[in-house]
Amino acid sequence: MAKYSIFSLLRNARDDHQNWPRVWRSPEPKDAYDVVIIGGGGHGLATAYYLAREHGITSVAVLEKGWLGGGNTARNTTIVRSNYLWDESAAIYDKSLKLWEGLSQELNFNVMFSQRGVLNLAHNQHDLRDLSRRINAIRLNGVDSEFLTPAEIKAFCPILNTSPKARYPILGASLQRRGGNARHDAVAWGYARAADARGVDIIQNCEVTGIRRKGRKVVGVETTRGVIKTGKVASVAAGHTSVVAAMAGLRLPIESHPLQALVSEPIKPVLDTVVMSGLVHVYVSQSDRGELIMGAGIDAHNSYAQRSGLHTIEHMMASIIELFPLVSRLRMMRQWAGVVDICPDASPIVGKTPVEGFYINGGWGTGGFKATPGSGWAFAYTIANDRPHPLNEPFALERFSSGRLIDEHGAAGVAH
Amino acid sequence: MLEITCPWCGPRDETEFDYGGEAHIDRPKDPDKLTDEAWAEYLFMRKNPKGPHLERWMHACGCRRWFNVRRDTFTHEITAVYRMGEKPPGDGA
């Protein structure tokens, strides 16, 4: 892997940047691998990278039916935070946040992680009490979180409508200063490049259509580019997790829904933090290009179409304009949707399954981008050792029959 | 936005309806006798297919009655609407 640095920039400037090496290879699939990963999103690529880097397993293929980052990785609003309520969530999301903090150096690829802070707003007395409880729980877990009064909020984020007469009055907020944003596709590309450099085969335009089993054991996968033998298959297919699990004969507690986002025309810098409101279901940040990036709630019905209804955006825009009056004069430029895989407790499933050699990492729903590094790290451990790491053990499929759910619905608010 | 034909009120916008998820999940007759796995199966496990899906809708802003729909989760095409308690027409899903 040619290292990126100021010197490589200068060297490549000499020939007008025409001769940069390819960022990763595009090999033909081999007949067999030790591990086959289904899904070349951030989580799948991170899993491949940590398999190679932490566990020395390099006979790994990442099979992606489309292109890298064509799924939710590059469709999401990139909010990164770890201010979750329950201990299990705090542990895995904060592990992730710590990995984010060193990720650009680790991958030698600028993932543009920007710790600009994440504000969660409270609009009524109930919100306020819940927020205080959460701030305390989060701090007890050693994660940073602080309370801001309306006056402090106004100073921190002047474009918010903090008038007591507002449609959604702002009574307080929690602030996680270590939270922020990252560059979505750079995360996929950075992990892909670093995994490729360690020998992982990244194979795009290769859809898995079946999982071959002998008895209770996985023996291979069928793909649009032929059959591949392997003893370990890891599903990291996000919105398509149920579809892949069905290939192994499993039913999951997951439903897929469209989740959409949109961006405004670019404007001068007005927002240097991330603002979320669970009550009115919006989350907003400003990109480096100046666009306001805004996310909505899910459409109610199950769907695998990467599109969703206008009424969902109308609902979101109505709230945004109340919170940020200046938005009323902005044009919206692009709108899109991704398919998110939602569990009943709004927590993911990361671990082993009743099928030997078949591992699942999914159900991250509307909020898995932030978890990309930690999820890949813990999942790689699970695959390499055939047992979960303490970080992902609570997120086992068995919790739905044992009753040990990790209910993050209220805790996560908008759940991103 | 979907256009859904309520069996009682006719075609209306999706915004008039509430979604009720997968249809034809019968509540177990004798919950006390169920294993934890069987209870989890009833409560949480879902088909979540990519393709035809049998699902429930409720006409919240109209007659407030529940009914079943067969809708493709990839194309969003609705190919059947039938009443509660009825079997899906044709080959089901």
Ligand SMILES: Cc1cc2nc3c(=O)[nH]c(=O)nc-3n(C[C@H](O)[C@H](O)[C@H](O)COP(=O)(O)OP(=O)(O)OC[C@H]3O[C@@H](n4cnc5c(N)ncnc54)[C@H](O)[C@@H]3O)c2cc1C
């Ligand atoms: C609009 C929107 C906003 C969001 N905002 C946030 C946010 O602010 N913060 C946050 O933390 N999270 C957010 N999320 C959630 C986050 O995007 C996802 O939880 C996360 O990206 C999922 O993991 P992934 O990146 O690996 O998924 P993906 O990038 O979707 O990767 C899965 C891949 O699997 C591939 N695949 C599926 N089936 C097959 C098959 N049979 N064979 C081969 N390949 C297959 C798909 O093509 C896809 O590329 C948001 C999501 C959306 C849609």
Ligand SMILES: [Zn+2]
């Ligand atoms: Zn009706």
